[in-house]
Every structure is written in structure tokens, then in C-alpha cells.
Amino acid sequence: MNERAWEYVIVGGGIYGVATAWHLASAGGEVLVLEGRTVASGASGGLGKRGVRANGRDLRELPLMRAAYEVWPTLEADLGHPTGWERVGHLRLYERHHDVGAARARAWAQGEAGIETYHLDRSGVREIEPGLSDVVLGALHCPNDGVADHSATTAGYAAQAREAGVVIREGAVVSAVEVTGGRAATVVLAGGERITVRGDLLLLNNTGVAPLVSASFGRSLPVWKIFPQAMCTDPVAEPPFSSLFGHAHRPLALKMVPGGAVMASGGWRGRWNPERGEGEALPDAVRGNWAEAVRVFPVLEDLEPRVARADRAESACVDDIPIIDRLPEASNVIVGTGWSGHGWAIAPAAAPLIAQWAREGGDAPGPLRPFRLGRFMSRR
Ligand SMILES: Cc1cc2nc3c(=O)[nH]c(=O)nc-3n(C[C@H](O)[C@H](O)[C@H](O)COP(=O)(O)OP(=O)(O)OC[C@H]3O[C@@H](n4cnc5c(N)ncnc54)[C@H](O)[C@@H]3O)c2cc1C
Structure with a gap:
């Protein structure tokens, strides 16, 4: 039995848990x-x-992304740990004539939201990336977008959190939350240990949030578990491009990673393997993802992915943006889930706001308001 009553208990040691803790x-x-x-x-x-991109992101997430732009450049110095952040720029390619109007409208909307965005025609996009296939008609360019090393950044936040006095217990699976008088009072671990919550309980355990909220509060959330696929080639002698890429209609993301390998991802999914107890990449999806990459960069035809993984579960939400809110059933519980495959880049801006909300109570800070649970309850 743990007698201590904690001011804040956070479930989940991913970027959201450790950054909010810090x-x-x-x-x-x-x-x-x-x-x-x-x-x-x-x-x-x-x-x-x-x-780490604003380009093509849901418009409701852009205020957070604009704030994240301010944090990423100095995060390495602030944490005293490497983040691998690089501002390489993002190109959102399009190939279809009917995508021109949408590209113009998106460039305008992103610009209005404070995201520097340029609409490039066929020759403009090739000035940045000469190796693109002829099929590419143009692109939206966000020069302030980039990439970061997620594992290193999360480890850096965790180290700083510990330094600031946070206790991080690994191997501590939360199986239930007990509610007394409309507040979460106790967290129960899988081994039966009970932990008392004095202030707020933050459920920032991504795919684990919905099962815990359902079991402990009887509330369903419109989120589910996905296994996004990511793959890398061997290092290449001459990098075929330097930007980060997305695409208007193909499930494709491309980037160069340290050591000079090409990484492809962008929406293909793996599946859960019950025998191995982890997510696995599927051969058809690996071939499909690579075919999309070759379609926009023909030089990639001579390469092939050396490793393909789908071992990192993510939570997807029905409207493709996260749920960040206090639970109606327990006013001291904040949940963050449903990141839908793009929760990483905004985390350094969202985590301090979640922490602020836990400290100050009241209404959610402005940039978090689009992510309220109430958006699914308009008829009540
Ligand atoms: C392959 C892939 C590519 C992606 N690409 C991008 C990208 O390019 N850009 C972008 O912005 N985002 C991207 N994302 C999304 C981004 O990585 C996630 O949204 C983000 O990392 C989520 O962080 P988190 O802290 O909420 O979750 P997690 O990192 O999943 O952390 C949650 C933690 O909670 C723990 N946990 C779960 N249940 C319990 C429980 N009951 N008790 C105790 N602990 C528990 C888990 O073990 C886990 O460590 C990608 C995701 C994947 C998988």
C-alpha cells in the first residue's frame, strides 16, 4: 500500500505524459x-x-502548431538533450488538375492561421526538389516545417522531468480508477497497489485511455487503435531529396533520416499479431507504400525498404483530431487521446497547456478548446 497522496498522477510515459509532467x-x-x-x-x-509539420494539418490544430514552431528550435537547449530537430521544409505534392483549387484555398487558410505557406507550380517545386517525377503538378510548401527524433526527444523530456523531481515508475500498469464524490480518488495498479490522487489525474496513455475510461467511468470514446506502418531503406550514397513530403491524395510521407536512409510512411497500416503480441507490417502494405514513393520519386525504384515496422500503436479519432478534455464523470480527470497519427509535432505546445489547465482549472486554454469531448454531444 502506497500511503502518499500525489498532487498529480499521470498515466503514460510517452511524449505527452513526460512533457506534461515536466x-x-x-x-x-x-x-x-x-x-x-x-x-x-x-x-x-x-x-x-x-x-514536425503544419502543412496539410487539420485547420483546428494550426494554432497549436504555430505555437509549436516557437518551441522546437530551442527545445534541445531547453531540455539539455538532443531532439534531432531540423527545419527541412514540407512539400505537399499534388498530381491532379482538380487539386489546384484546393491547394490555393489551403495556402490561404494556412497563411491566415500564421503558417508561412507558398503555392508552387511545376517549375517552382522542382527548383527545391529536382528529382520529382513528371506526374507532380505542384505543391504547397511550408519552409518552417521539419523533422525531429521522437525517441530522443521523449527521453530528454523524461530526464528533465526526473531532474525537476517527477517520479516516473516504469512497469506500472494502471487497471482502474476509483471515483468518490465526482472526483478520481484512487488509481489501482494491475498488481493491486492503490495510489491516492490529491489533485488532478491525467490520462495521457494514448491507446490505453479509451479502455480505462470505459472500464472506470462507463464512458465510450470515439477512438480506436491503429498500427501505422513506417519503413526505411539502407543508407544511400546520394540522398534523392532533402525535404519532408506529404501528398494531396496518396497515403505517403517521405523523409531522409540520420545516416542517409530514406523513410516512407504516411497512412499505411499494419495489424496486431496475437502470437507475437505486437503490431506487424503486412507485405502488401509495404509494397503499396513503396510503390507510392516510387511514383513521385522514380529514382527510388532502384532501392527497397530494408526494415518495415508497425509495432507502435496509435489512437485514431473519428474526426481525425484528438480529444483533450476533462471527463464529465470526474472533474479532476483530464484525458488526451485520439492523436490520429499526427500528435507528435504539436506535443511541445499542447503539453504545457494541459499542465496549465491542470494547475489553474477553469475553462480549457484557448488552443485546446477545439478538442473538447462536447463536440460529439451537440444534441444533448
Ligand atoms: C509510425 C508512426 C508515425 C507517426 N508519425 C508522426 C509524424 O510524422 N508527425 C506527428 O506529428 N505525429 C506522428 N505520429 C503520432 C505521434 O507519434 C503520437 O501521436 C504521439 O507520439 C502520441 O504520444 P502519447 O504520449 O500520447 O502516446 P504514447 O507514446 O503511445 O505513450 C503512451 C504510453 O502509455 C502507456 N500506457 C498505456 N496504457 C497504460 C496503462 N493502462 N497504464 C500505464 N501505462 C499505460 C504506454 O505503454 C505508452 O508508453 C506517428 C505515430 C506512429 C505510430
Whole structure:
């Protein structure tokens, strides 16, 4: 039995859990993080790098992304740990004539949201990336977008959190939350240990949020588990491109990763393998993802992925943006889930706001308001 009552208990040792913990502890909070496996063993770790992009992002996430632009350049110095962040620029390619109007409209909307965006025609995009296939008609360019090393950044946040006094317990699986008088009072671990919550309980355990909320509060959330696929080639002698890429209609993301390998991802999924107890990449999806890459960069035809993984589970939400809110059933519980494959880049801006909300109570900070649970309850 653990007799201590914690001011803040956070479930999940991914980027959201450890970054929020750091911000709370830096403001004087007493914080316990409960991580079921190890720090960065979920979506915040694994193969390659993550895209830090505003381009093509849901418009409701752009205020957070604009704030994240301010954080990423100095994060390495702030954490005293490597983040692998590089501002390489993002190109969102299009190949179809009917995508020109949408590209113009998106360039306008992103610009209005404070995201520097240029609409490039056929020759403009080739000035940046001469190796593109003839099929590419143009692109939206966000020069402030980039990439970062997710595993290193998460480890850096965790180290800083510990330094600030946060206790991070690994191998601590939370199986239930008990509610007393409309507040979460106790967290129960899989082994039966009970932990008392004095202030707020933050459920930042990504794919684990929905099952816990359902079991402990009887509330369903419109989120589900996915296994995004990512793959890398061997290092190449001459990098075929330098930007980060997305595509208007192909499920494709491309980036160069340290050591000179090409990484492809962008929406292809793996599946859960019950025998191995982890997500696995599927041969058809690997071939499909690579075929999309070759379509826009013909030089990639001579290469092939050396490693393909789908071992990092992510939570997807029905409207493709996260849920960040207090639970109606327990006013001291904040949940963050449903990141839908793009929660990484905004984390350094969202985590301090989640911490602020936990500290100050009241209404959600402005940039978090689009992610309220209430958006699914308009008829009630
Ligand atoms: C392959 C892939 C590519 C991606 N690419 C991008 C990208 O390019 N750009 C971008 O912005 N985003 C990207 N994302 C999304 C981004 O990585 C995630 O949205 C983000 O890392 C989520 O962080 P998190 O802290 O919420 O979750 P996680 O890192 O998954 O952390 C949650 C933690 O909670 C723990 N946990 C779960 N249940 C329990 C429990 N009951 N008790 C205790 N602990 C528990 C887990 O072990 C895990 O460590 C990608 C995701 C994947 C998988």
C-alpha cells in the first residue's frame, strides 16, 4: 500500500505524459508518472524520425502548431538533450488538375492561421526538389516545417522531468480508477497497489485511455487503435531529396533520416499479431507504400525498404483530431487521446497547456478548446 497522496498522477510515459509532467513539476507540482512498460515504448518511440509539420494539418490544430514552431528550435537547449530537430521544409505534392483549387484555398487558410505557406507550380517545386517525377503538378510548401527524433526527444523530456523531481515508475500498469464524490480518488495498479490522487489525474496513455475510461467511468470514446506502418531503406550514397513530403491524395510521407536512409510512411497500416503480441507490417502494405514513393520519386525504384515496422500503436479519432478534455464523470480527470497519427509535432505546445489547465482549472486554454469531448454531444 502506497500511503502518499500525489498532487498529480499521470498515466503514460510517452511524449505527452513526460512533457506534461515536466511542465507541472517546473511550476512546483508534485508529480507521479505511471508507465506500463518503459518511457517511449509506445507511439513516441521507434523507427526513424517524426514529421514536425503544419502543412496539410487539420485547420483546428494550426494554432497549436504555430505555437509549436516557437518551441522546437530551442527545445534541445531547453531540455539539455538532443531532439534531432531540423527545419527541412514540407512539400505537399499534388498530381491532379482538380487539386489546384484546393491547394490555393489551403495556402490561404494556412497563411491566415500564421503558417508561412507558398503555392508552387511545376517549375517552382522542382527548383527545391529536382528529382520529382513528371506526374507532380505542384505543391504547397511550408519552409518552417521539419523533422525531429521522437525517441530522443521523449527521453530528454523524461530526464528533465526526473531532474525537476517527477517520479516516473516504469512497469506500472494502471487497471482502474476509483471515483468518490465526482472526483478520481484512487488509481489501482494491475498488481493491486492503490495510489491516492490529491489533485488532478491525467490520462495521457494514448491507446490505453479509451479502455480505462470505459472500464472506470462507463464512458465510450470515439477512438480506436491503429498500427501505422513506417519503413526505411539502407543508407544511400546520394540522398534523392532533402525535404519532408506529404501528398494531396496518396497515403505517403517521405523523409531522409540520420545516416542517409530514406523513410516512407504516411497512412499505411499494419495489424496486431496475437502470437507475437505486437503490431506487424503486412507485405502488401509495404509494397503499396513503396510503390507510392516510387511514383513521385522514380529514382527510388532502384532501392527497397530494408526494415518495415508497425509495432507502435496509435489512437485514431473519428474526426481525425484528438480529444483533450476533462471527463464529465470526474472533474479532476483530464484525458488526451485520439492523436490520429499526427500528435507528435504539436506535443511541445499542447503539453504545457494541459499542465496549465491542470494547475489553474477553469475553462480549457484557448488552443485546446477545439478538442473538447462536447463536440460529439451537440444534441444533448
Ligand atoms: C509510425 C508512426 C508515425 C507517426 N508519425 C508522426 C509524424 O510524422 N508527425 C506527428 O506529428 N505525429 C506522428 N505520429 C503520432 C505521434 O507519434 C503520437 O501521436 C504521439 O507520439 C502520441 O504520444 P502519447 O504520449 O500520447 O502516446 P504514447 O507514446 O503511445 O505513450 C503512451 C504510453 O502509455 C502507456 N500506457 C498505456 N496504457 C497504460 C496503462 N493502462 N497504464 C500505464 N501505462 C499505460 C504506454 O505503454 C505508452 O508508453 C506517428 C505515430 C506512429 C505510430
